[in-house]
Amino acid sequence: xxxxxxxxxxxxxxxxxxxxxxxxxxxxxxxxxxxxxxxxxxxxxxxxxxxxxxxxxxxxxxxxxxxxxxxxxxxxxxxxxxxxxxxxxxxxxxxxxxxxxxxxxxxxxxxxxxxxxxxxxxxxxxxxxxxxxxxxxxxxxxxxxxxxxxxxxxxxxxxxxxxxxxxxxxxxxxxxxxxxxxxxxxxxxxxxxxxxxxxxxxxxxxxx
Amino acid sequence: xxxxxxxxxxxxxxxxxxxxxxxxxxxxxxxxxxxxxxxxxxxxxxxxxxxxxxxxxxxxxxxxxxxxxxxxxxxxxxxxxxxxxxxxxxxxxxxxxxxxxxxxxxxxxxxxxxxxxxxxxxxxxxxxxxxxxxxxxxxxxxxxxxxxxxxxxxxxxxxxxxxxxxxxxxxxxxxxxxxxxxxxxxxxxxxxxxxxxxxxxxxxxxxxxxxxxxxxxxxxxxxxxxxxxxxxxxxxxxxxxxxxxxxxxxxxxxxxxxxxxxxxxxxxxxxxxxxxxxxxxxxxxxxxxxxx
Ligand SMILES: [Zn+2]
Numbered sequence: 185x186x187x188x189x190x191x192x193x194x195x196x197x198x199x200x201x202x203x204x205x206x207x208x209x210x211x212x213x214x215x216x217x218x219x220x221x222x223x224x225x226x227x228x229x230x231x232x233x234x235x236x237x238x239x240x241x242x243x244x245x246x247x248x249x250x251x252x253x254x255x256x257x258x259x260x261x262x263x264x265x266x267x268x269x270x271x272x273x274x275x276x277x278x279x280x281x282x283x284x285x286x287x288x289x290x291x292x293x294x295x296x297x298x299x300x301x302x303x304x305x306x307x308x309x310x311x312x313x314x315x316x317x318x319x320x321x322x323x324x325x326x327x328x329x330x331x332x333x334x335x336x337x338x339x340x341x342x343x344x345x346x347x348x349x350x351x352x353x354x355x356x357x358x359x360x361x362x363x364x365x366x367x368x369x370x371x372x373x374x375x376x377x378x379x380x381x382x383x384x385x386x387x388x389x390x391x392x
Numbered sequence: 393x394x395x396x397x398x399x400x401x402x403x404x405x406x407x408x409x410x411x412x413x414x415x416x417x418x419x420x421x422x423x424x425x426x427x428x429x430x431x432x433x434x435x436x437x438x439x440x441x442x443x444x445x446x447x448x449x450x451x452x453x454x455x456x457x458x459x460x461x462x463x464x465x466x467x468x469x470x471x472x473x474x475x476x477x478x479x480x481x482x483x484x485x486x487x488x489x490x491x492x493x494x495x496x497x498x499x500x501x502x503x504x505x506x507x508x509x510x511x512x513x514x515x516x517x518x519x520x521x522x523x524x525x526x527x528x529x530x531x532x533x534x535x536x537x538x539x540x541x542x543x544x545x546x547x548x549x550x551x552x553x554x555x556x557x558x559x560x561x562x563x564x565x566x567x568x569x570x571x572x573x574x575x576x577x578x579x580x581x582x583x584x585x586x587x588x589x590x591x592x593x594x595x596x597x598x599x600x601x602x603x604x605x606x607x608x609x610x611x612x613x614x615x616x617x618x619x620x621x622x623x624x625x626x627x628x629x630x631x632x633x634x635x636x637x638x639x640x641x642x643x644x645x646x647x648x649x650x651x652x653x654x655x656x657x658x659x660x661x662x663x664x665x666x667x668x669x670x671x672x673x674x675x676x677x678x679x680x681x682x683x684x
Contacts (some may be wrong), residue, residue: 220486227489231652283446283490315451 186296187261190254193241198232201225202259210266219274222263223281229255236368248325249292256286257293264297276306284315291321294328301332316348324350330357339366342391346373352387367391396659397619398558398644399498399527399577400537402460403449404542409609409616410456416620420459420659422648422655423449424498424527427467429611432663435479440482446492459659461496461648463527464488472503473512481514488522494648496521497527498559501538504531509545510594516549525650530565531585539565557604557647561584566594575647579608580618588618588625595626600639604647635664 191199205225211216225262230252233239241251247255264271279287287310294307311322322329323345325391329338338361352358370391377384395418402410403425408568413421423445432438445462453522464487466480496519501508507681519526528546531538539558546556553573560579561569569576578594579585591605607618615621619640626636649655 223486224489227487227491230491231489234652281486283443283492284451369678 187258187265187339189242190258190261193243194258195236195239195255197236198229198255200259201228201232202255202262205383206262206266207258209263215274215277219277219281222259224279226256226259226278226282226286229259235285246293246296251294253289256289257296260290260297272302275303278361279306279310284318288318288321289327291318294322295324295331298328301328304332307391311337311341311344316350319344320350324354325356326350327356330355330361330391335361335363335365339369341361342366344390346370346385349385352390358390359371362391393620393623393633393640394413394419394659395419395619395623395640396422396644397501397607397609397616398422398604398648399424399579399608400616401426401608401610402453402616403444403607404611405616406542407452407456407561410453410458413616413620414457415486416617417623418458418619419454420461420645422461422463422494422644424463424495425465425467425496426610427469431473432476435476438480439483440474442487446487446490450492461494461654463495463525464493464498465499465515465527466511466580467498468500468502468508468512468529468531472507474507477507477511481511482519484515485522488518491653493524494651494653495527495557497524497525497557498523498529499533500529500542502529504534504538504541509541512542513545513549516545516551519555520549520551523555523652525557525648528556530556530558530560532560535562536564536568538593539568543574546572546574547606553651559606560608562586562593563590566598570598575602575604576642577604578607579606581608581614582621583613586610588622591622591631592625595635595656596629596633597641600643602647603639604644605640606644608667662676 187279202225205221207223212218212221219317233252239251241254243249243254263274267274279290282290307322311319329341333341334372342352342355345355374384399419400421400423402421425442425445426517428441442464450460464484466477466484471477496515499512499514499515516526528542530542542558546553557575557577558569559577561576566576578591580588580591585608595603605619605622607614607616609616623636623640645656645659
């Protein structure tokens, strides 16, 4: 279980802070109040981390996760185990309350706490609307899209990565999701760039 | 010279302003939540505004090499709409722990009504509860009286005076704040507030301790370069570079550092990467991006 591994890694103070917030949140009837309690804890973790002198922790197999992203993954795992089915309602609301840096934490640790693909619709929505940093955190070094995105959305994501100049060599399991539509879209895009006398995006040959 | 503008409303400013500020040495700004020039009609426009302060505007500033922080609060003018004010008070706590939110503000008096006082007090309590600095606006009309009442309320709530910055001070109101533990803010704003030369005289008379200077630039006729311009005026009047740095860079950062969210070392110029896009919208329109 991922949360047991993280539990070992977390400073006791952070673990208590998170458990307290989750318990506090589920004891409230009013869902807005519950969500606000979780959001405030989620936002506060970087400040708490600074207060502790910023001790770095690493989650095995996920070298790019920062300490704060691991704390936040723990919060989501605990919340999921406590809320059970209601977690599917709570998480999209939480996402709406997040700033970009907070959303990025959620994206980078997706596979740790959503191994069923419960939030694929929310993640597709995020692909549509966010900053390049955030979009990158979904699109590359992230096993989630290849595992759960429907073909159309996967293709759109890969195309947008090309548009943003992000190296699609780092899309996890790209090979297994390649399809004719994607090849056609990539070729059209390559030609568009050539007509416009612009450089051909990095890694586009992977799709052709 | 490096500067911080601790009170400026960037969402009303252009990309030229950002460029000019960056080249004049401004490395960081704090944007207090304020009113938009016309009354808002519902809570959702407040939420969108607050989200913009922690989202799009922060991103826009970064593209020009400027670090952007904000303060969250219900502004004095709009606290007179009680129904809406209560809804705003309900959503504010959601933002207070976010990394880019350094204080509660700007709060305080405009017309000095009982309703304004009610929400001012409630937000001072919030600052106390969240251990956050409180940025307090002083009114244009009946300023001396408004400043006195402000300081009384700060005492009444019992918030640590170190956490409070009383802003838009002048020759009449600065001495009142100097008698307390509060920080002293001055807005160098054409016509209605302070000028650089008057500011220099105040610094000569009162020293540099807990003294802070901002442009308060917004949608009105104002000048986002007033902080660097005050630096020039200080230099011309014989202040040392260390003094200038203290008042126009270190003091504001140390004030906001009480939030536990920033310190001097954090406030270094972020590398400019204008090729980054935000929500598919670059702030650039066709010109070649600068990448450092
Ligand atoms: Zn202001």
